[in-house]
Amino acid sequence: MKRVLISSLLLSISVFATDYKKVIEYPDASSMIKKDLLAPPKVYNMPKGCITNDPAAIARGKFIFHNLNGKKAKQNPPKGLSRKTKDGKIKQYGNCIACHNIEGAKGAGNVGPDLSKYKENFIDTKVRDYKFVFQKIADARIDNPNTNMTINLTTGLFTPREICDIASYIVSKK
Amino acid sequence: MKGKIILTLALFSSLSFCGEQFSMSDADRALYEEMKENNPADIMLADGEELFEDIGGEKALAKFLGVSEDDLPSYIAGFPRYVKKIGLVVGLDQVLQAMMYDKGKKPFKLKSKKMFNMVAYVKSIANDEKINIDVNADPYIKAMYKLGKKVFMTKRGGRGLSCNSCHSPSVVGLVLRTQKLPDLGSNGAKSAATWPAYRMTKSSLRTFQRRFQGCMKNALLKVIPIGSKQMVALEVYLTEQAKGSKIEIPGLKR
Numbered sequence: 371m372k373r374v375l376i377s378s379l380l381l382s383i384s385v386f387a388t389d390y391k392k393v394i395e396y397p398d399a400s401s402m403i404k405k406d407l408l409a410p411p412k413v414y415n416m417p418k419g420c421i422t423n424d425p426a427a428i429a430r431g432k433f434i435f436h437n438l439n440g441k442k443a444k445q446n447p448p449k450g451l452s453r454k455t456k457d458g459k460i461k462q463y464g465n466c467i468a469c470h471n472i473e474g475a476k477g478a479g480n481v482g483p484d485l486s487k488y489k490e491n492f493i494d495t496k497v498r499d500y501k502f503v504f505q506k507i508a509d510a511r512i513d514n515p516n517t518n519m520t521i522n523l524t525t526g527l528f529t530p531r532e533i534c535d536i537a538s539y540i541v542s543k544k
Numbered sequence: 545m546k547g548k549i550i551l552t553l554a555l556f557s558s559l560s561f562c563g564e565q566f567s568m569s570d571a572d573r574a575l576y577e578e579m580k581e582n583n584p585a586d587i588m589l590a591d592g593e594e595l596f597e598d599i600g601g602e603k604a605l606a607k608f609l610g611v612s613e614d615d616l617p618s619y620i621a622g623f624p625r626y627v628k629k630i631g632l633v634v635g636l637d638q639v640l641q642a643m644m645y646d647k648g649k650k651p652f653k654l655k656s657k658k659m660f661n662m663v664a665y666v667k668s669i670a671n672d673e674k675i676n677i678d679v680n681a682d683p684y685i686k687a688m689y690k691l692g693k694k695v696f697m698t699k700r701g702g703r704g705l706s707c708n709s710c711h712s713p714s715v716v717g718l719v720l721r722t723q724k725l726p727d728l729g730s731n732g733a734k735s736a737a738t739w740p741a742y743r744m745t746k747s748s749l750r751t752f753q754r755r756f757q758g759c760m761k762n763a764l765l766k767v768i769p770i771g772s773k774q775m776v777a778l779e780v781y782l783t784e785q786a787k788g789s790k791i792e793i794p795g796l797k798r
Contacts, residue, residue: 399768521704
């Protein structure tokens with residue numbers, strides 16, 4: 371009898387104690403993060419005709435380098451580049467100047483190396499080649515596993531042709 | 545007095561709209577110093593205090609947490625922490641949600657302005673206390689610290705960046721788009737002790753986790769919800785980095 375009373379008392383306590391886990395907001399974001407994860411580092415082959423002197427390609431590369439996205443860009447993008455993606459979302463650009471100085475940069479950062487005079491200092495001297503530049507922008511982890519640089523092809527942010535446009539701009543004579 | 549605050553505010557918002565980028569000029573810096581004296585968030589904290597009194601104030605909070613009113617400030621300075629009654633490692637805002645429920649009120653959403661005001665006031669009760677989080681206090685907080693560090697280091701999103709990409713000791717002090725990368729951790733950095741804070745570029749009071757969301761959005765990381773396990777874990781991790789720093793709420797930020 372006594373036993374029954376005690377256990378029913380215990381029972382009622384646990385029934386009436388508030389389950390705060392149901393009261394407060396405490397969602398689990400693990401699946402959101404999982405879907406958002408960066409894929410492993412990848413080596414890419416530079417496409418044929420990637421680096422070019424074509425002024426239109428260089429203009430696109432330059433625009434991507436200096437701007438954040440299609441909404442923030444002050445000027446209209448050059449031919450062949452849009453402010454929106456095919457499915458109507460704001461097109462993201464490189465915002466490379468957030469971290470890199472280069473000729474004509476406004477408000478450049480210094481998280482990454484200065485890319486001014488890149489042709490004279492790095493390409494003509496054979497310190498770097500086109501393939502290196504392409505891979506660096508596509509997936510910087512191949513050169514430096516602990517890089518702080520953005521990953522631009524493995525994330526699908528850009529197409530290989532866009533990476534080529536950006537690379538063509540960096541290695542062009544300015 | 546109030547007129548002066550409004551004038552300063554108007555000046556600031558015009559600055560943040562006209563400039564190509566917002567780097568602080570000498571004039572901006574002078575305004576910043578002035579606003580430090582008259583933090584616009586003081587009004588918001590006053591609102592938060594009223595909301596907090598509505599649910600019983602310090603007395604009720606101390607009772608909920610099982611500490612004396614005298615010990616409340618230093619206890620607040622140890623959040624986020626494992627709260628046995630709730631059975632989770634929580635932030636102060638989540639404790640306030642539980643208290644609202646006990647009072648028969650519908651808890652404010654964690655992301656609501658009212659909650660920001662209230663939690664900012666409650667954290668300010670611990671002003672001048674030093675952050676005393678103990679990430680070894682129990683297995684729950686230990687696990688959350690570990691999770692927070694992992695979330696901080698995880699590269700993800702459209703540009704494959706992690707929090708650490710921009711806030712590791714190796715880049716702190718360098719410049720990203722005219723903005724100096726702030727030190728969140730090493731060498732007695734005190735970021736966690738300065739949030740909730742008034743953000744001049746947003747003209748509003750923001751919490752630490754709301755600030756994390758800002759970085760996630762800018763850097764194209766999927767924005768995870770305030771109060772999620774992973775957000776609380778990030779706060780635990782960054783609060784541990786600020787351990788020993790004096791709490792000064794509301795902070796004032798660019």
